[in-house]
Amino acid sequence: MTEERVPEQGRRAYAEFHRLVELIESMVLRPARRGWRLPLLCLVSRPGTPSPLAMLAHVFAAEERRVPHVRLDATGRDVRALLHEAYTGLVAGNFGGADRLAFRHYALADGLMQVDLTGVATNRRRRELIRQLRERMSQRAASDGQQAPPDPGGWLGVLLWFVLRVLPRVTFWLLTKGWLFGAGRRFRWFLRQQYLAPELAAGDFVAFASRLTVPSRETEDQEQIDLLLVHAFLQDLRVEYRRRPWRLKPWRRTACPAILLDGLAPGNGGYALVRLINAVRDETGRSDPLLVIANGHDVPPDGLSPTDPAVAGQLVPLDGVEGAYRAWRSGLARARRAREDNAWYLQVEVPAADLTPFRNRLSRIVPPRPPWLARPVALVALVAVVLTTFGVWQIPGQAQRWRADCEWPPSDTGGLVHTAVRDGQCIGYSDHGRQFFSRDASLLAVQRQIFDQNREVEAAWAVRRDRPRVTLVYFGSLTKPDALPGEETFAGEREELQGMAAAQRRAYLEANDDRANPYLRIVVANAGQEMRYAADVVRMLADLARDEPTVLGVVGLVESRKAVQDAIKALGDLNLPVLAPTLSADRIADASSRYLQISAPNIDEATLVHDHVTEVLKKKRIFNFYTYGNVDPDVGAREDLYVNTLRDGLRSRFGGDAYQETYWRQGVDLTPVCADRFGDGVVFFGGRYTEFGAFAARLAENCSGRVPLLIGDDSVNRYLANTAARRPAPDNLPLAYVVKGELAYCHRIISATDIERKLFLTDVRTVLSLCQSNSPIGERVGLAYDATRLHLRAVRTIAGNLSAPAGREWNPREVTPTTVYVTIRDVADPAYRGVTGLIRFDANGIAVGKRLALLCVPDIRRAFDSPSDVPREIDRHPIDPAENKLYGTPPPDRRACTSQG
Incomplete structure (x- = not known):
C-alpha cells in the first residue's frame, strides 16, 4: 500500500465508522415507547489495528450529560469478574445529571456469592445466613464480641428490646416470604425466575439463597449460576428503565446503558458473557435496555476467522451496517422463537485502518435533557392541573394516546376523526389535519395535502351545493410499532395516497366546471401494522357510513392476508364497494359481492413468470424462496393469502418436477442455487418485500461471481420504491420483477x-411535483388514481341520469353504495380505459386480462433515482394487440435481465 493511499483509505473507513456512530446514537438515545431491541453488536477488527472501542469511548465521553457506559477488557477475565466490574462501573459512574443506576437484584445475588459458611456447622448455616442477610439489609456489619446495648429496664427496656431484636427479625421474615405489601419484590423474583431450579427451594428464599454461598455452590451447575447473575443484572436495568407515571427516575434516563467489551476471544469471559446475555434474552423472552458493543479478531459466537466460509452472510461490512440492523430487527422475532444461539448477534467487520487521526472529528453522543414533566416542580404542577381539570382516572388512557400520536383531547372543530390505541399504534380514521397517522415524513406530507384539499372541497361545495359530494375511504396500514426514526416504511401506502390526492384535485377542477361531476373528500383509515386491527377499524367505518351518507366506497386494503379478507367481508356486509388497487391473491373475492380488483390475480402473475422462464430464458426449473413478513411462519402459512396463492400458481404452472420452494430465513445458505450449481434454473423471490433486501444481500454473498438469474414478485416494488432500503443493496445484481402499473410511469x-x-x-406534476427532472413516479400512484377515478366516473354517470334542476342542493341519499358498485361494473363494460391499462371485471369482480409486465433493474441501488434509471420492460402478459394500439405500446423485446439492462 502506497503512502498516498493510506489517508484515502482512512477517510473511507472514517466515513463508514461515522455511520456506525450515528446508528449507535439512534440505538442508545431511548425513544419514548415500550420495549427495547438492542443487539449484541460484535465488531470484528484486524490484529494490529487500534481497537474501535477506543473511538466509541471517546464518543460517549461528553462533557456534561453522558451515556451510562463502562469499558471492560475481557483478556484473562471470567464472566463473573467482567459482570462485577460492569456493575461497579455503572453504579459508581458519574454520567452528568442522570440518576445513578441501582442494581438491587444483582447486588443481592453478588452479596450471597461472597457469603462464606465453610467454618459454620451444617445445622447452623441457615441461621448464620439469615443473620448476615439481615445485617446487610440494615447496613450494619457483623461485630463479633460487641457488648449488648444497655437495658434500662421496665417498659422502656421492653420497647427497646422489641425495636432492636424482634422487629428486624419479623420484618426480614415478612420480606423473604413476600407477605409485606409493596416490598420484597426482589426476593420473590428469585423464586419466580427460571435459573438454578428455584422450585427446589419450595418457596423459601433462604433455602434458595444458601445454594449461592460458599461452599454450597460448588455442587451446583456453574453455568446456571452465571445465567442467574446475568439475568439479575439485566432485570435491574429493565426495572430502572421501566417508565411509569409515578416513577420520575426512569423518565430522566434518556440514554440506554452500554458496555464496551474489548479483547473478545474464544475461551475468555467476553465470549461467555455475550453468549449468556443472548441465552437469557432468548430463554426468558424478555428484552432489556443494554447495548453491548464488543470487539475482537474472530467472529462470535463460534470464534471463526472472518475468512472462514461458515461465517458468510453473518459478517457484514461496516458500510452495510444500517441495512443489516434493519434486517436484524425484522428477523429478530422469528430468531427468538427458534431459540437461535446467535439471535441477538449483529456481527460487523471493521476496516483495517487506523482511525485515531479522525478521533476529534467525531461528535459526542449527548443524551437529551429529561422532559420537563420529569422534573419534580413540573410534575407537581401537572398533577394539580390534571386533578383539577380531568381527574386522575383519565391519565393512563390518555398517556397511551399521546405516545401513539392519537388525537387528544377530542375536538369538535370539524372533520371526521375517530381513533383508538392498539399495540402502541393509533388506529382509526381521519379527514382532518388534527389527526395524522404515522411519523414517516413523506407519508405525513401526502396526508397533509389530502386534508388541505378536503378543506378546499368543503369551501367549494358550500358555494356550489348542486354538485355531488362523495367521500371515499383510503384503508391501509400506516403505522409500525418499531419503525426506526427517519425510516421510510410505508412507500407503497404513500404512493397510493399520492394517486388519490392527484385524482382528488382532478375531481375538484372538473366539479367546478360541470355540476354532474362530484367533489371528492378523502378519509384516511389506518388498521395498523399488516392490517392487524382491520376489524376494529371496520366497526368504526360502519358508524361513519351510517352517519355520513356521502361515504360511497373504500380504496386500498394493502396486503392480501386473512385479516384483510375478513375486512373485505365486513365492508361487503355494509354494502360498501371495495376497489383494491394492488391486492391479487386468488380467491380473495370470495369474501364479498361488493369487491372489485383492478390488478391481475396471482395466477396471471405465475403465468407471466412461467412463460418468461421457459420461453425467454430457456430454463427448466424455478426455485421459489418465500417469506411472510413480520409474522410467525406458522401464522403466515395460514393467513398470508398473497404468498400462498402465488406458491400454488407457480406450482400449477411449472409442475411438481420443475418447481421447488422453501421458506427463507436469515442465515440460510443459498450456495445450492448459484449459477454453477443451478444452471438450468431461475431463483424466484416469492415473499414479502420486507425480507427482500436481506435475501438479495445473502444471494450476492453466497454466489459472488456466480449469481443466478433472479426474478422478484410484485411485492418487491415496495422495496424498490423505498430509497433508503435500496442503498445497502449489493452491486451488480440484476433483478427482474413483476409490476402492475408500468403504463403510468413517467417515460x-x-x-x-x-x-x-x-x-x-x-395532475402528478401539479399536485405531486412528479415526472419533473429527477422525480419519477411509483407504480401504485397510477393504480390508486385509476381506482379513485372509477368511483368518481360511476357517481358522475348516476348524477347525469338524475336530471335534477339546476340550483337544487345535492341530496346524497339519491346515490347509494350499491348503485355505485353496479355503475362501476357498467363503466368497465366492456372496458374502462385507465392510466394503468384496460380495466374489465369478471363475475367475481376480478380484473380480466389486466396488463402485467416484467421490468429489469440492472442496478438496484439506482432504480428510480432519475428518469434514465427507471427499470425497463422486458416481458408482458397478456400481449393484447388492441390494448397495445390504444396506448401506443408495441410488444416489448422479450429478453433476459442483465447488468447491462
Missing part, C-alpha cells in the same frame, strides 16, 4: 396521446 405518460394519461401527467 410512458410523457409521450401518451390518450386523454386520461394526459390528465394524469398534468
Whole structure:
C-alpha cells in the first residue's frame, strides 16, 4: 500500500465508522415507547489495528450529560469478574445529571456469592445466613464480641428490646416470604425466575439463597449460576428503565446503558458473557435496555476467522451496517422463537485502518435533557392541573394516546376523526389535519395535502351545493410499532395516497366546471401494522357510513392476508364497494359481492413468470424462496393469502418436477442455487418485500461471481420504491420483477396521446411535483388514481341520469353504495380505459386480462433515482394487440435481465 493511499483509505473507513456512530446514537438515545431491541453488536477488527472501542469511548465521553457506559477488557477475565466490574462501573459512574443506576437484584445475588459458611456447622448455616442477610439489609456489619446495648429496664427496656431484636427479625421474615405489601419484590423474583431450579427451594428464599454461598455452590451447575447473575443484572436495568407515571427516575434516563467489551476471544469471559446475555434474552423472552458493543479478531459466537466460509452472510461490512440492523430487527422475532444461539448477534467487520487521526472529528453522543414533566416542580404542577381539570382516572388512557400520536383531547372543530390505541399504534380514521397517522415524513406530507384539499372541497361545495359530494375511504396500514426514526416504511401506502390526492384535485377542477361531476373528500383509515386491527377499524367505518351518507366506497386494503379478507367481508356486509388497487391473491373475492380488483390475480402473475422462464430464458426449473413478513411462519402459512396463492400458481404452472420452494430465513445458505450449481434454473423471490433486501444481500454473498438469474414478485416494488432500503443493496445484481402499473410511469405518460394519461401527467406534476427532472413516479400512484377515478366516473354517470334542476342542493341519499358498485361494473363494460391499462371485471369482480409486465433493474441501488434509471420492460402478459394500439405500446423485446439492462 502506497503512502498516498493510506489517508484515502482512512477517510473511507472514517466515513463508514461515522455511520456506525450515528446508528449507535439512534440505538442508545431511548425513544419514548415500550420495549427495547438492542443487539449484541460484535465488531470484528484486524490484529494490529487500534481497537474501535477506543473511538466509541471517546464518543460517549461528553462533557456534561453522558451515556451510562463502562469499558471492560475481557483478556484473562471470567464472566463473573467482567459482570462485577460492569456493575461497579455503572453504579459508581458519574454520567452528568442522570440518576445513578441501582442494581438491587444483582447486588443481592453478588452479596450471597461472597457469603462464606465453610467454618459454620451444617445445622447452623441457615441461621448464620439469615443473620448476615439481615445485617446487610440494615447496613450494619457483623461485630463479633460487641457488648449488648444497655437495658434500662421496665417498659422502656421492653420497647427497646422489641425495636432492636424482634422487629428486624419479623420484618426480614415478612420480606423473604413476600407477605409485606409493596416490598420484597426482589426476593420473590428469585423464586419466580427460571435459573438454578428455584422450585427446589419450595418457596423459601433462604433455602434458595444458601445454594449461592460458599461452599454450597460448588455442587451446583456453574453455568446456571452465571445465567442467574446475568439475568439479575439485566432485570435491574429493565426495572430502572421501566417508565411509569409515578416513577420520575426512569423518565430522566434518556440514554440506554452500554458496555464496551474489548479483547473478545474464544475461551475468555467476553465470549461467555455475550453468549449468556443472548441465552437469557432468548430463554426468558424478555428484552432489556443494554447495548453491548464488543470487539475482537474472530467472529462470535463460534470464534471463526472472518475468512472462514461458515461465517458468510453473518459478517457484514461496516458500510452495510444500517441495512443489516434493519434486517436484524425484522428477523429478530422469528430468531427468538427458534431459540437461535446467535439471535441477538449483529456481527460487523471493521476496516483495517487506523482511525485515531479522525478521533476529534467525531461528535459526542449527548443524551437529551429529561422532559420537563420529569422534573419534580413540573410534575407537581401537572398533577394539580390534571386533578383539577380531568381527574386522575383519565391519565393512563390518555398517556397511551399521546405516545401513539392519537388525537387528544377530542375536538369538535370539524372533520371526521375517530381513533383508538392498539399495540402502541393509533388506529382509526381521519379527514382532518388534527389527526395524522404515522411519523414517516413523506407519508405525513401526502396526508397533509389530502386534508388541505378536503378543506378546499368543503369551501367549494358550500358555494356550489348542486354538485355531488362523495367521500371515499383510503384503508391501509400506516403505522409500525418499531419503525426506526427517519425510516421510510410505508412507500407503497404513500404512493397510493399520492394517486388519490392527484385524482382528488382532478375531481375538484372538473366539479367546478360541470355540476354532474362530484367533489371528492378523502378519509384516511389506518388498521395498523399488516392490517392487524382491520376489524376494529371496520366497526368504526360502519358508524361513519351510517352517519355520513356521502361515504360511497373504500380504496386500498394493502396486503392480501386473512385479516384483510375478513375486512373485505365486513365492508361487503355494509354494502360498501371495495376497489383494491394492488391486492391479487386468488380467491380473495370470495369474501364479498361488493369487491372489485383492478390488478391481475396471482395466477396471471405465475403465468407471466412461467412463460418468461421457459420461453425467454430457456430454463427448466424455478426455485421459489418465500417469506411472510413480520409474522410467525406458522401464522403466515395460514393467513398470508398473497404468498400462498402465488406458491400454488407457480406450482400449477411449472409442475411438481420443475418447481421447488422453501421458506427463507436469515442465515440460510443459498450456495445450492448459484449459477454453477443451478444452471438450468431461475431463483424466484416469492415473499414479502420486507425480507427482500436481506435475501438479495445473502444471494450476492453466497454466489459472488456466480449469481443466478433472479426474478422478484410484485411485492418487491415496495422495496424498490423505498430509497433508503435500496442503498445497502449489493452491486451488480440484476433483478427482474413483476409490476402492475408500468403504463403510468413517467417515460410512458410523457409521450401518451390518450386523454386520461394526459390528465394524469398534468395532475402528478401539479399536485405531486412528479415526472419533473429527477422525480419519477411509483407504480401504485397510477393504480390508486385509476381506482379513485372509477368511483368518481360511476357517481358522475348516476348524477347525469338524475336530471335534477339546476340550483337544487345535492341530496346524497339519491346515490347509494350499491348503485355505485353496479355503475362501476357498467363503466368497465366492456372496458374502462385507465392510466394503468384496460380495466374489465369478471363475475367475481376480478380484473380480466389486466396488463402485467416484467421490468429489469440492472442496478438496484439506482432504480428510480432519475428518469434514465427507471427499470425497463422486458416481458408482458397478456400481449393484447388492441390494448397495445390504444396506448401506443408495441410488444416489448422479450429478453433476459442483465447488468447491462
